[in-house]
Amino acid sequence: MNLNYSEEQVMLKEQIQKFCETEYDFYKREDVVKSDNDFDSKVWSLFAEQGWLSMPFSEESGGFGFGPIELSILFEEFGKALVIEPYLSSVVLSGNILDNSSFADKNNIIESICSGSMHVSLAYAESTNKYDYTNPLTSLSADSKLNGTKALVLNGANASKFIVSCNSGDDLALVIVDSNADGVSVTSFPTVDGQTCSEVSFENVLVSDTNIIASGSEANDLLLRAINLATLCVSAEAVGCMTSCYLKTVEYTKSREQFDQPISNFQVLQHRMVDMFIESELCKSLLIKAMLEVDTNSEDMFKHVSALKAQIGKSGKFSAQQAVQLHGGMGVSDELMIGHYLKKMLTIDALFGNSDFHVKSFSV
């Protein structure tokens, strides 16, 4: 047994870490969040140049064929730096579906995603609280017309194409639609963590047969796998946030003096930070377990991703809330990174099923 990263994986981690630490400045990020832009297009081009946008695509599709372990490495570092660029929607969710599908035109689209010139968003959610994505109300009629409204489409404002889950007859289908097609309307909203998501409505949008990516059990399988992978990615992101939360809190309490001593001298704070550390280590353990299961495509992979996401929902919020508490007033100030980890944690808990949902999925 060896639970260490391979040499290549260590190199990848160092490369991403170096970028996040030296070039991804939090204050620049904040300027972008407060501007009309949803993300920094220069950073996105840089991701493309580094090959990060091609990372998870298979070699046949022109990618590096990296798996869930490398993606987890990437997202853990993204979590620490609170990266807002829309990697999850285009590369992970849409990219994974396209890559594993037998869709005829997939290579052209994947190439555009890898080069950074095109965003594709997966429209998987509808106005329900139930996290059941395989029974959409959006429908594709016998005469090829798409009707319905999708909610919470990540990065929808920048997408040139949408992959839309819909029902076609009694089957689930995944279709791809141009965002400027007749009958498509997009309204965008800010997310808690500084990104954007959209509500996308389809009114009698004509979908040619060639734009049906998959249907029936194949569509079901593609959708669930992509969402499972994305769930792993945001959980890895949460682990990164948790690591930063305890490290930054330790650093702060050592430098903050009250009652003529650093507040890290107080045992109650020491134990709280130890709890934050332990929670972060436990999540990291479940992350490693889950990514290995996904990597080997095991039967139990959904279950282990659920275990991870369930734990993240609890431990992640705990860590971020304690980080805020131990930073005192500074913790709730918008100027410091620390409060933004809490916002990130809220977002992650809301995505793809919260803790309760995944506890239930795990036990089924």
Add this chain to the structure above:
Amino acid sequence: MDINFTQEDLQFRDEIRDWLANGGYPTHVKHKTDNGIALTKQDMTDFHKAVSAKGWMGYNWPKEHGGTGWSATQLYIFNKEFGLGGCPPLLAFGVSMVAPVIYTFGNDEQKKRFLPDILEFNTWWCQGYSEPGSGSDLASLKTKAVREGDHYIINGSKTWTTLAQNADWIFVLVRTETTKIKQEGISFILVDMKTPGIEVKPIITIDGDHEVNSVFFTDVKVPAENLVGEEGKGWTYAKFLLAHERFGIAAIGTSMRQLKRLKNIVSELDNPEMEKKVAELEISVSALEMTELRLLSALENGGHPGAESSILKIKGTEIQQTLTELFVEAAGEYALMYPGPHGFESNSKPEGPDFVAQSISAFLNMRKVSIYGGSNEIQKNIISKFVLGV
């Protein structure tokens, strides 16, 4: 034992309910608080003026200074009913912080000058306590006041000053003498916010709102007559004031109202896990309410509950925070969206439950309650020292 309020107390409660329900509580303000819309300075003023017009502004003052002279039980009922009625919290800085210091330790001139305006809500006050280097350890404060003839010259800075942007006056703790024991040498001074040399800079919090500020003092010249009580006795007054701040800290009425809202929402979700969490929270609220009543009973029957009241701060704020967490959970994946503290624009609201924006805003905003007014860690130190005696 008798858990019931007296007939007089019940009549008093009904009088408050009647006022709240029948036009006392300004309808335009009620509409906003009911719908989670942020209040403007004018809304806050209208609300306070209405309370003042009813004669309730001096809710915790003795009659001789123009207050209501209410018993502890009446004060409890007043606070609970205002919470249940969905009122915004009454601003404490004037009426329940600086005023008791003025009428207890101030001179007649100061009482005449400041108290009537506080009762009529003609002046907004803010609190100059915390400094960048002095939070939990408040007595280490460094803002300095030097006596020069008939004036004090103040230099230094205060932080986390709530609503300083609206304030006409600030009461500040300043160091008038450097002493071996840091609690000595502190004085309590009233400062007109229009005095040259005062600069207010906003601090934006994680909910995106502007509620708190930094206040900088550069050679601010304040008449010596604005000193309250004796020079160097400020720490005594500060502690006295913090004891008054405990009023309503459990926020039981507000929490009960929010709990009712939450129960309505969760009953529609068909979600047994959420139902369990709400039930557990309801038990906590019940335990807190009964704890507050026990302290009240002790007070009304000649007891002197002291540090036990820290339980109210700790559990009250925990409940307030848990409530906001459960609202966010009830929003499910819609909790992803957050338009900022002022909500979605009415012409472009997304699908999904209408309480989303308000819930996230409240969740982020309520992080402060376990930090301010003596952090919950400090409260536990107080209980440990003064109740457990360790």
